[in-house]
Amino acid sequence: MTSVRIDASELTRFAERMARAPETTRRRVWDQVRRQSFALERRVKIRMPVDAGRARASWAHSTPPADASDGIWEENERELWIEQGSKVEYMQRLNEGWSRQAPAGFIDAERMMAQRDLEDAVTRLLQDIV
Secondary structure, eight states: OOOOOOOOHHHHHHHHHHHHHHHHHHHHHHHHHHHHHHHHHHHHHHHSOOSSSHHHHHSSOOOSSOOTTSEEEEEETTTTEEEEEEOOTTHHHHHTTOSTTSOTTHHHHHHHHHHHHHHHHHHHHHHHHO
16 A cells, blocks of 8 residues: 655644744743853852952842942843843952953953853754754
8 A cells, every 4th residue: 555645744833833932932042141141150250359359259149139249130031131240349440450360351351251152052042943
């Protein structure tokens, strides 16, 4: 016996998967944003010059209300961004090379690396979907 089947079930499954893709994709992208943000925090803390440790300790996610020594950590899942930093008054000078313990621009370099890593991760994620 020979038979031929015309079958659109694969297309139907693909269409169903694509209909869910925006929600699923957004969730996966948000997971990558968070993952890369925590990696950035870790790398900045490792490279942070240490005298008394105040600058390193301040660069962290915290729960409001925050005082002047707490870190800056704001998440916006809807717009897919996280802002992190420090309210320590001399943090900018540390990033400008004020301490011999870390090169000038160490925070900027880590931010650029995290952004590149995030873009690579999201690109791979989207390639897997398509």
